[in-house]
Amino acid sequence: MDVVVAGGGVAGLWLLNLLNAQGYNVMLLEADRIGAQQTLASQGMIHGGLKYALAGKLTRASEAISSMPERWARCLQGNGPVDLTGLEPLSPRYYMFAADSTLGQLTSFFASRALRGRIRKLDPEAYPPPFREPGFRGVVYDLHDFVVDTPALLRRLLAPVRQRVYRWQLTPEHIVADAEGVTLTLGAQVVKARQLILAAGAGTQALLNGLNVTDPVMQLRPLNQVLVRHTYPHPLYAHCLTGIRRPEPRLTITSHPDGDGWLWYLGGQLATDGAAMRSADLIDHARAELVACLPWLDWHNAEFSTLRVDRAEPAQRRGNRPDEAYAAARGPYIVTWPTKLSLAPDLGDKVLAMLAPPACPAPVDLQLPLAEIGQPPWSR
Numbered sequence: 504m505d506v507v508v509a510g511g512g513v514a515g516l517w518l519l520n521l522l523n524a525q526g527y528n529v530m531l532l533e534a535d536r537i538g539a540q541q542t543l544a545s546q547g548m549i550h551g552g553l554k555y556a557l558a559g560k561l562t563r564a565s566e567a568i569s570s571m572p573e574r575w576a577r578c579l580q581g582n583g584p585v586d587l588t589g590l591e592p593l594s595p596r597y598y599m600f601a602a603d604s605t606l607g608q609l610t611s612f613f614a615s616r617a618l619r620g621r622i623r624k625l626d627p628e629a630y631p632p633p634f635r636e637p638g639f640r641g642v643v644y645d646l647h648d649f650v651v652d653t654p655a656l657l658r659r660l661l662a663p664v665r666q667r668v669y670r671w672q673l674t675p676e677h678i679v680a681d682a683e684g685v686t687l688t689l690g691a692q693v694v695k696a697r698q699l700i701l702a703a704g705a706g707t708q709a710l711l712n713g714l715n716v717t718d719p720v721m722q723l724r725p726l727n728q729v730l731v732r733h734t735y736p737h738p739l740y741a742h743c744l745t746g747i748r749r750p751e752p753r754l755t756i757t758s759h760p761d762g763d764g765w766l767w768y769l770g771g772q773l774a775t776d777g778a779a780m781r782s783a784d785l786i787d788h789a790r791a792e793l794v795a796c797l798p799w800l801d802w803h804n805a806e807f808s809t810l811r812v813d814r815a816e817p818a819q820r821r822g823n824r825p826d827e828a829y830a831a832a833r834g835p836y837i838v839t840w841p842t843k844l845s846l847a848p849d850l851g852d853k854v855l856a857m858l859a860p861p862a863c864p865a866p867v868d869l870q871l872p873l874a875e876i877g878q879p880p881w882s883r
């Protein structure tokens with residue numbers, strides 16, 4: 504084999520598609536269900552980083568990611584290095600809103616030349632349904648971002664490589680490195696590969712430990728997301744900036760098909776702060792935040808639950824958020840963390856730049872079960 508990938512989240516499947524399309528002979532090993540750790544728990548936003556510029560200036564983080572929606576859009580149209588044709592976004596738009604005129608200096612920043620083409624203030628006729636309700640007074644911006652349904656994304660990524668994605672938990676004991684690459688002992692079968700890509704999310708640190716790779720080191724940044732079931736019939740895809748006192752959206756709202764209705768999935772400050780809260784306290788806080796941010800909707804009968812999930816990333820100073828996707832070559836290993844779903848194209852560039860051209864034409868068929876796609880947390 505040219506490349507074996509360990510880990511079947513968006514990073515592993517994106518890389519598998521990219522390398523397969525470039526003529527590499529590839530396979531992927533997934534320990535459990537495809538996407539069932541971070542990818543299916545994510546909000547699915549393919550974003551250009553404006554939420555990292557809410558201090559009123561562009562930042563390294565906001566710029567490193569700014570071209571990603573455009574790059575994903577090319578993949579959706581069939582003009583990118585990974586073919587995502589047929590994948591319909593869950594929402595072709597993502598909005599930012601504030602009730603009343605609470606945006607202060609951000610109002611002129613959003614109207615500035617530096618942000619031209621990245622954000623647009625909407626006229627009320629163009630508002631999505633939740634802001635057309637009679638009680639809404641405020642401003643709404645269109646961010647030119649979009650939202651993917653993560654199960655549909657994983658199905659699309661799996662389709663071209665279906666027979667190459669096996670269920671197998673790779674452990675360091677299965678791996679022997681030599682001058683030619685790696686030898687993997689997978690039960691009764693032995694596979695030789697020139698390169699092993701570690702794309703196992705939070706599982707990557709255990710592999711690094713067992714392989715005696717001491718650099719890079721992983722960090723986990725915890726979130727406590729909130730799931731809201733309610734009877735309001737419309738979805739919402741928007742950051743709430745009402746009265747924010749620090750540069751992070753107060754609520755980051757996405758909506759996901761749930762029976763006949765929509766489940767609203769809440770992140771942003773709520774989920775960051777929620778990491779230090781007990782579930783019952785976070786639910787009280789989430790209810791109060793919805794009432795404060797969307798007071799014109801009725802939250803009396805809404806049902807809440809919470810979901811703890813860690814983001815797995817390369818360690819940064821003071822545990823900060825990384826700005827870019829991460830890939831580093833260590834002997835026959837390439838250690839990766841996309842750090843954002845949106846940054847998958849960036850990860851692909853970095854990994855491709857580290858690989859020699861394809862050299863192993865013969866595919867290897869393993870006698871292992873194929874891995875299945877997991878379910879998002881609200882369907883489990």
Ligand SMILES: Cc1cc2nc3c(=O)[nH]c(=O)nc-3n(C[C@H](O)[C@H](O)[C@H](O)COP(=O)(O)OP(=O)(O)OC[C@H]3O[C@@H](n4cnc5c(N)ncnc54)[C@H](O)[C@@H]3O)c2cc1C
Nearest residue numbers: 510512513514534540541542545546548673704706844845
């Ligand atoms: C709540 C939340 C919301 C988010 N929202 C967004 C968003 O809206 N937009 C955005 O751009 N980003 C978002 N992110 C970030 C994004 O989800 C992650 O960066 C991305 O999904 C990480 O993908 P991954 O493939 O590296 O990891 P994962 O999806 O965690 O996949 C890793 C896989 O590796 C497998 N594995 C682990 N160990 C082994 C092993 N030893 N052998 C074989 N397989 C193994 C696991 O079973 C798992 O399936 C969000 C993250 C969270 C947590």
